[in-house]
Amino acid sequence: MNQTRMPLFEKLKRHADQNPVSFHVPGHKYGELITGDIERYYKQLLRLDATEINGLDDLHSPEGIIKEAEELLTQLYGVKKSFFLVNGSTVGNLAMIMAAVKENDTVLVQRNCHKSILNGINLVKATPIFLGPVFDEDWGIAGGVSVSMVKQAIELYPHAKALILTYPNYYGMVNNLDEIIKIAHCHHIPVLIDEAHGAHFIGGEYFPPSAVQLNADIVIQSAHKTLPAMTMGAYLHFNSDFLSLVNVSSFLQILQSSSPSYPIMASLDIARNYLATFTARDAKSLQQKITEFRNGLQQLKEIRVLTYKGGIGDPLKVTIQSTTSLSGYDLQKLFESKGIYTEMADPSNVVFVFPLLKYEMAYPIREIITRLQSALKSAAYYEIGKEKVSCGKPGISRLALNADEQAKIEKVNIPIEEAIGKICAQLIVPYPPGIPLLFPGEIIREEAIEQIQLLKASGARFQGDEILQDGKLIIYST
Ligand SMILES: Cc1ncc(COP(=O)(O)O)c(C=O)c1O
Numbered sequence: 001m002n003q004t005r006m007p008l009f010e011k012l013k014r015h016a017d018q019n020p021v022s023f024h025v026p027g028h029k030y031g032e033l034i035t036g037d038i039e040r041y042y043k044q045l046l047r048l049d050a051t052e053i054n055g056l057d058d059l060h061s062p063e064g065i066i067k068e069a070e071e072l073l074t075q076l077y078g079v080k081k082s083f084f085l086v087n088g089s090t091v092g093n094l095a096m097i098m099a100a101v102k103e104n105d106t107v108l109v110q111r112n113c114h115k116s117i118l119n120g121i122n123l124v125k126a127t128p129i130f131l132g133p134v135f136d137e138d139w140g141i142a143g144g145v146s147v148s149m150v151k152q153a154i155e156l157y158p159h160a161k162a163l164i165l166t167y168p169n170y171y172g173m174v175n176n177l178d179e180i181i182k183i184a185h186c187h188h189i190p191v192l193i194d195e196a197h198g199a200h201f202i203g204g205e206y207f208p209p210s211a212v213q214l215n216a217d218i219v220i221q222s223a224h225k226t227l228p229a230m231t232m233g234a235y236l237h238f239n240s241d242f243l244s245l246v247n248v249s250s251f252l253q254i255l256q257s258s259s260p261s262y263p264i265m266a267s268l269d270i271a272r273n274y275l276a277t278f279t280a281r282d283a284k285s286l287q288q289k290i291t292e293f294r295n296g297l298q299q300l301k302e303i304r305v306l307t308y309k310g311g312i313g314d315p316l317k318v319t320i321q322s323t324t325s326l327s328g329y330d331l332q333k334l335f336e337s338k339g340i341y342t343e344m345a346d347p348s349n350v351v352f353v354f355p356l357l358k359y360e361m362a363y364p365i366r367e368i369i370t371r372l373q374s375a376l377k378s379a380a381y382y383e384i385g386k387e388k389v390s391c392g393k394p395g396i397s398r399l400a401l402n403a404d405e406q407a408k409i410e411k412v413n414i415p416i417e418e419a420i421g422k423i424c425a426q427l428i429v430p431y432p433p434g435i436p437l438l439f440p441g442e443i444i445r446e447e448a449i450e451q452i453q454l455l456k457a458s459g460a461r462f463q464g465d466e467i468l469q470d471g472k473l474i475i476y477s478t
Helices: 009-015 036-046 063-075 087-098 114-126 147-156 177-184 243-255 262-276 280-298 328-337 365-377 405-406 448-457 465-469
Strands: 081-084 105-112 127-131 162-166 191-194 220-221 236-239 304-306 318-323 349-353 397-398 413-417 472-474
Touching: 009 063, 009 262, 063 081, 063 236, 063 262, 063 465, 081 087, 081 243, 087 114, 087 162, 087 191, 087 243, 105 114, 105 147, 105 280, 114 162, 127 472, 147 162, 147 177, 147 397, 162 177, 177 191, 236 243, 280 304, 280 318, 280 365, 318 328, 328 365, 349 472, 465 472
Parallel strands: 105 127, 105 162, 162 191, 191 220
Antiparallel strands: 081 236, 127 397, 220 236, 304 318, 318 349, 413 472
């Protein structure tokens, strides 16, 4: 197949160039109704915002250009079948879980997963068994699960219907997924991977291996996070001998809009083409630019640039840690004051997502470093030895109340300090990175309360913030 082609984008472009007269939805009529100030930003985009008219195919039953574009994607990733997703990895995670797991099935799931994974498990009413991740004391964050944790979980729950993991984590850390997948497959347990942050991993040896290359059964990727795709554009790759492809496809039809966005789908076609044409020369030049960026950051005395254990992780993620009284959130705000917007901050760190630049693309690294430097110059801070954050050692745990039991019990608000040992009735998700700290139905551990207090003090935001702002938690009144 010819990976330099972009069948979906090319057809949309030809269609737009004919200046089509639209007597169909969407109502903006390829931008005709857009005038005035908004025109400059909005109208161009709408030229590609078509719908399922003759010749433009249908995502839910592809036979033409969308089929061709998905086939190119399938070939590039070397799997049985790849799908375009128009509602992010969120919809991919929901569909893969719904396709693989039924009510009351036991599933092994990495504790620090994205909320869409938990929502998927709740929707099917499966029983989650949480596997605690390895905590990196230096970075102050949780990574992936260990091989021994997976072995132990499979010994305890040999009839689990799926192992659901996140790889890499938000900070680009990877773990020994190769061995984990082999172990799970030996026990006939399919492995479902949320690879939201790793769509570019097949781009050569400069990157860690993709879960797709390690034989995971289903892999979900937010193409929009690291490839040049539009927000919400994502991929689902199916490569399983255990699971049903038909199931996956039907759940995608149930969960995704019947009017999927053509600009998003075209951007997925463009992103696939971009990655397919990413050469070893591009990778080498990218490596030089990232090294230059990291070296520049290393000159700033208020921060240190973190490195991956064993040197293996996603090079696009560059994480810096504060070495002063400034928190990660403070640093992020300072950088924003100079027009530099980072991906996220936590109490100590700030994460930059470096662009997947190709050889010929210039990037103003020197200028960016100068701006960061001047942002830090304006800041007031004092030197401190950083307190190491700990998240305890979460092992293998399950909910004290399942979803059905939870539905029958009343909820009450109590002060956070009194909540230790009670059963939590709300999902506590600090943002970013959107990883649950407490699940509904879970016994509230002391470490969880400490984490909440610490994150609150350092300015983290929580989803459903109001109750926490008042110093309270919702619990089940058992
Ligand atoms: C690990 C992980 N999985 C899934 C998602 C959801 O991805 P999307 O925004 O593409 O729906 C995110 C979003 O940040 C994420 O970090």
